[in-house]
Amino acid sequence: MKKFFTCLLVFALLAGCSSANGGGNSNTYKIGLHFELTGGAADYGNAELNGAQLAIKLANEKAGSAKYEGVVYDDLSSTTEAVTIATTLAASDVVGIVGPATSGASAATYQISNDSKKVVISPSATANNITLVNPDDASSPVFDYVFRVCFEDSYQGAAMAQFAYDHLNARRVAIYGDSTTDYAKGLTASFTNQFNKLGGSIITTQYYVAKDTDFSSVLTNIKSMNFDVLYIPGYYEEAGLIIKQARAMGIDCPIIGGDGFDSKSLLDLAGADALNQVYFTTAYTTAGASDSLQAFIDAYQKEYHEEPSMFAALAFDATNLLIEAIESAGSKDPAKIQDALVNIQFDGITGSFSFDKAHTPIKSVLVVELVDGVQSGAISVSPAIE
Numbered sequence: 001m002k003k004f005f006t007c008l009l010v011f012a013l014l015a016g017c018s019s020a021n022g023g024g025n026s027n028t029y030k031i032g033l034h035f036e037l038t039g040g041a042a043d044y045g046n047a048e049l050n051g052a053q054l055a056i057k058l059a060n061e062k063a064g065s066a067k068y069e070g071v072v073y074d075d076l077s078s079t080t081e082a083v084t085i086a087t088t089l090a091a092s093d094v095v096g097i098v099g100p101a102t103s104g105a106s107a108a109t110y111q112i113s114n115d116s117k118k119v120v121i122s123p124s125a126t127a128n129n130i131t132l133v134n135p136d137d138a139s140s141p142v143f144d145y146v147f148r149v150c151f152e153d154s155y156q157g158a159a160m161a162q163f164a165y166d167h168l169n170a171r172r173v174a175i176y177g178d179s180t181t182d183y184a185k186g187l188t189a190s191f192t193n194q195f196n197k198l199g200g201s202i203i204t205t206q207y208y209v210a211k212d213t214d215f216s217s218v219l220t221n222i223k224s225m226n227f228d229v230l231y232i233p234g235y236y237e238e239a240g241l242i243i244k245q246a247r248a249m250g251i252d253c254p255i256i257g258g259d260g261f262d263s264k265s266l267l268d269l270a271g272a273d274a275l276n277q278v279y280f281t282t283a284y285t286t287a288g289a290s291d292s293l294q295a296f297i298d299a300y301q302k303e304y305h306e307e308p309s310m311f312a313a314l315a316f317d318a319t320n321l322l323i324e325a326i327e328s329a330g331s332k333d334p335a336k337i338q339d340a341l342v343n344i345q346f347d348g349i350t351g352s353f354s355f356d357k358a359h360t361p362i363k364s365v366l367v368v369e370l371v372d373g374v375q376s377g378a379i380s381v382s383p384a385i386e
Contacts, residue, residue: 029326031056031319032089032097032118033070036105039077040210040237043263044101044311048123050304051315052098058299059323068323075100079108090116095332096322098315103127103183107135114143117334119341121322122148123314126156126259127182128190131359145334147341147359149283149318149350153183153258156281157190158383159365160231160256163279165198167367167379168254170228172203176218176242178234179207187233187258194383203227208238215242216249223251235260240269247274254279262310267373275373283350284313285368285378296349310350317348 033052036045049072056068071094075082082100086109089097096119100106106125111133113120125148127135134140164170173195178184192202203225206218219242222230230246230253232239243255247270254277261280286297286307296316300308308316322337325344329336345354346361353361366378 027067028069029067029323029332030069030071030092030094031322032092032094032099033072034075034082034085034089034097034099034109035073036077036101037072037074041077041102041105041235043236043265044124045074045077045099047309047311048099048101048315050300051123051308051312051317052319054300054303054312055316055319055323057303059320075105077102077105079105082106082108083112085109086112089113090118094118095326095334096121096337098318098322099123100125101311101315103130104181106130107182110143110146114145117145117338119322119325119334119337120146121318121341122146122150123318124148124150124259124311126150126153126186128152128154128186129358142358145338147321147355149314149321149348149353149361150259151283151363151365152360153186154190155383155385156258156365157187157233158194158385159381160187160258160279160281160367161191161194161198161200162383163281163367163379163381164229164231164254164256165195165200168229168256168279170254171200172227173200173229173231174203174222174225174227175205175231175233176215176222177205177207177232178210178238180210181234183235183258183260184233191231191233194385208234208242210235210238212238213241215245219246219249219251223249227253229253230255232257233260234258236263236266236269240266243270243278244274253277256280259283259310262368264306264309270373272373275370278370279367280370281381282310282366282368282378283363284310285366285375287368287375287377293349313350317346317350320348321346 035049073085082105103125129135131146132140177188257280325340328340351363353363364380368378
């Protein structure tokens with residue numbers, strides 16, 4: 001049995017398509033939707049698939065016909081499977097790709113997609129310099145056909161350091177981060193660098209391994225130290241349990257993290273009582289929504305019967321960005337779509353932006369506060385980075 005699957009999004013998207021040439025026509029634009037729908041990153045992947053599906057559905061309703069067609073793949077939260085899917089998409093007739101959700105899976109596919117001139121819009125691949133051919137060299141050329149709608153880890157890590165120093169009056173921070181992902185390593189490095197520049201001190205940096213479930217020994221050691229804030233750079237699977245165990249042993253200081261906290265499973269894992277004085281960086285929040293954002297929230301809730309997460313919103317923007325570039329190009333020619341993206345000024349629900357030379361959006365970071373596990377407000381932060 002094949003490890004990945006392909007499916008058309010919704011029956012409504014098929015309406016009006018002829019059966020010629022495999023069910024499409026020259027006016028139909030196929031978009032590859034490549035996400036982690038099962039496995040460890042499934043919360044992110046399924047939210048992004050929902051956001052992408054909704055963008056396609058609304059675009060087709062606006063156009064009055066089935067102009068866009070989504071082709072869905074599940075990479076099982078595996079970089080190996082992500083490469084297989086990217087190879088399949090490279091040989092297909094999709095005009096562009098949205099996804100995957102994670103930086104690791106995304107980085108594994110970029111060379112393949114770029115070589116085949118398939119435009120890729122990454123909703124949440126936040127790793128530093130990931131859009132460059134050589135991420136270890138800041139002067140490296142960018143992948144021409146790779147773009148993202150999220151800020152990178154160095155920026156959100158620095159923003160959280162700025163927030164902790166300015167708004168939480170933190171001067172001494174303990175870090176307990178994931179040692180196994182580039183995402184967490186990037187957050188740790190940028191937070192540490194910015195916090196030290198501001199005059200604060202990192203009193204300890206401890207590490208866990210992905211899939212760990214018992215954090216009591218390290219947390220007991222950390223508790224004995226003198227610190228103002230605990231920073232947990234990592235994903236919700238471990239962060240939820242760390243927060244729960246930290247609160248249970250009496251660590252009652254503010255706990256902060258990155259956008260990996262943004263999952264409905266965080267509440268399930270930590271419990272509402274533990275999720276107070278908890279803050280995380282994000283590109284989006286439903287708290288205090290504008291009219292345009294509320295329209296998205298309402299449409300998403302109508303479609304999926306739940307509130308959209310940041311990952312759903314980023315994928316909604318990524319898909320709409322690709323659609324806008326296709327319409328601006330007025331063609332399936334990948335070079336014309338790529339050129340439209342390079343020069344675009346996009347107004348999305350996660351911010352209005354253009355791209356820098358690395359095809360990363362220029363946008364601010366939001367820091368969201370949780371009260372009993374519910375997002376209650378947000379502050380926009382633009383860190384002073386030299």
